[in-house]
Amino acid sequence: MTYDVTRDRVEDYFDRTATKTWERLTSDAPVSGIRATVRAGRDRMRAVMLGQLPKDLSGQRVLDAGCGTGAMAVELAERGAEVVAVDIAPELIKIAETRCPRHLRSRIAFQAGDMLDSELGRFDHAVAMDSMIYYDRPTLVQLLKANESRIGGKFVFTLAPRTPLLMAMFRVGKLFPQSDRSPVMIPQRALDLASDLRIAGANGRLAQVERVTSGFYISECLRFGGQP
Numbered sequence: 001m002t003y004d005v006t007r008d009r010v011e012d013y014f015d016r017t018a019t020k021t022w023e024r025l026t027s028d029a030p031v032s033g034i035r036a037t038v039r040a041g042r043d044r045m046r047a048v049m050l051g052q053l054p055k056d057l058s059g060q061r062v063l064d065a066g067c068g069t070g071a072m073a074v075e076l077a078e079r080g081a082e083v084v085a086v087d088i089a090p091e092l093i094k095i096a097e098t099r100c101p102r103h104l105r106s107r108i109a110f111q112a113g114d115m116l117d118s119e120l121g122r123f124d125h126a127v128a129m130d131s132m133i134y135y136d137r138p139t140l141v142q143l144l145k146a147n148e149s150r151i152g153g154k155f156v157f158t159l160a161p162r163t164p165l166l167m168a169m170f171r172v173g174k175l176f177p178q179s180d181r182s183p184v185m186i187p188q189r190a191l192d193l194a195s196d197l198r199i200a201g202a203n204g205r206l207a208q209v210e211r212v213t214s215g216f217y218i219s220e221c222l223r224f225g226g227q228p
């Protein structure tokens with residue numbers, strides 16, 4: 001599936017089918033046991049990803065690619081970053097704007113649109129938490145290469161690792177609303193992605209940072225480019 005087709009499915013899903021589920025999962029509202037483990041895992045992953053970036057981001061321009069309801073963008077702005085928070089689902093951007101604390105509003109530019117839009121400009125760093133998990137390997141190579149020229153420092157992102165446990169969970173678990181047009185998460189082997197990036201002539205190196213497993217949430221933090 002091409003980048004555009006997957007992205008349009010993702011937009012349809014998060015802007016319509018799963019908006020309410022996602023709004024609740026990313027809020028403080030009580031959720032069922034399985035979703036609580038996902039929420040805990042995602043909180044942990046956000047911390048792991050932030051741990052890859054300098055504590056003081058004052059004056060740095062940071063992209064939150066696929067920001068969803070905006071939790072990561074808020075944390076980045078709290079560290080002093082000038083954040084561009086972009087998401088293909090306008091409904092999630094509306095929620096993110098409403099949730100953004102008043103004192104950070106001038107530091108986060110929320111925008112509905114494509115994370116690859118060249119008009120977003122250049123960045124010191126970028127993060128993409130669970131927003132690239134639906135793209136296949138050739139598309140990820142294309143996406144990471146396209147980012148090389150516009151991100152000066154680190155690109156910290158997550159992918160679903162290709163583990164037997166996760167593959168089994170896919171077969172049995174229906175955690176979120178599904179339809180024929182729902183985007184499908186594509187588990188990846190980091191080593192295969194790194195090899196394809198080298199073959200494609202990417203300058204940056206791909207590094208595996210940490211895997212987070214919490215109930216139904218299994219995700220791997222990776223870093224592309226920048227100094228460790």
Ligand SMILES: C[S@@+](CC[C@H](N)C(=O)[O-])C[C@H]1O[C@@H](n2cnc3c(N)ncnc32)[C@H](O)[C@@H]1O
Pocket residue numbers: 007010011014026065066067068069070071072086087088089092113114115116128129130131132
């Ligand atoms: C699983 S959610 C994660 C949201 C947020 N990063 C978080 O961790 O809470 C994936 C998000 O990525 C967004 N997304 C996926 N592909 C995108 C693209 N090409 N451009 C912009 N946003 C995208 C989706 O709309 C969705 O909000």
